[in-house]
Amino acid sequence: GNSVTQMEGPVTLSEEAFLTINCTYTATGYPSLFWYVQYPGEGLQLLLKATKADDKGSNKGFEATYRKETTSFHLEKGSVQVSDSAVYFCALKMNTGFQKLVFGTGTRLLVSP
Amino acid sequence: EAGVAQSPRYKIIEKRQSVAFWCNPISGHATLYWYQQILGQGPKLLIQFQNNGVVDDSQLPKDRFSAERLKGVDSTLKIQPAKLEDSAVYLCASSSSGRGLADPRGYFGPGTRLTVL
Numbered sequence: 001g002n003s004v005t006q007m008e009g010p011v012t013l014s015e016e017a018f019l020t021i022n023c024t025y026t027a028t029g030y031p032s033l034f035w036y037v038q039y040p041g042e043g044l045q046l047l048l049k050a051t052k053a054d055d056k057g058s059n060k061g062f063e064a065t066y067r068k069e070t071t072s073f074h075l076e077k078g079s080v081q082v083s084d085s086a087v088y089f090c091a092l093k094m095n096t097g098f099q100k101l102v103f104g105t106g107t108r109l110l111v112s113p
Numbered sequence: 114e115a116g117v118a119q120s121p122r123y124k125i126i127e128k129r130q131s132v133a134f135w136c137n138p139i140s141g142h143a144t145l146y147w148y149q150q151i152l153g154q155g156p157k158l159l160i161q162f163q164n165n166g167v168v169d170d171s172q173l174p175k176d177r178f179s180a181e182r183l184k185g186v187d188s189t190l191k192i193q194p195a196k197l198e199d200s201a202v203y204l205c206a207s208s209s210s211g212r213g214l215a216d217p218r219g220y221f222g223p224g225t226r227l228t229v230l
Contacts, residue, residue: 043117
């Protein structure tokens with residue numbers, strides 16, 4: 001079946017460091033890909049998305065590029081802030097019918113001042 | 114606009130007891146979802162409603178879990194009887210668009226953390 005694999009956390013960085021959170025997927029066909037973020041005590045929020053190969057999603061300084069050849073959708077940010085501390089989930093959704101979101105296990109990011 | 118509301122935020126019960134969770138989606142959102150998020154795992158869809166009809170409940174353990182959406186607005190998720198492995202965060206979400214949660218107009222609530230002892 002369809003699945004998403006994320007790097008295990010926590011990822012611990014100092015403020016202004018470069019962030020990469022790896023995400024790879026397995027799917028029959030070509031899914032849409034997403035990153036969600038969950039701040040402490042809050043619900044999941046859609047951070048960015050890409051619907052086809054080579055698309056780049058971006059939001060709040062975060063970016064991810066849909067790489068079909070490596071089945072990857074790695075999340076990057078050039079300079080993290082303490083306020084970016086959260087759990088990040090990679091997810092996929094097939095583009096036909098009422099296809100459900102399939103989430104990865106999440107990666108906790110901790111940014112220290 | 115107000116977000117998705119869930120209650121209670123926390124619940125501790127003993128195994129074999131019953132528990133119910135309530136969700137109030139964003140006004141006007143036709144689609145409502147219940148997800149189960151076990152510690153260390155990503156959220157897993159339990160059931161999806163479109164208005165008050167069930168679209169997908171393939172991963173709902175129907176021998177102990179039930180859900181309803183009265184009048185296509187609020188929803189309740191019930192577990193009876195609870196097992197230790199039901200300890201998780203139960204997330205409710207709603208959306209207005211046909212693309213569901215894979216759209217900025219899809220929203221998750223803060224969740225209910227259930228501990229089964």
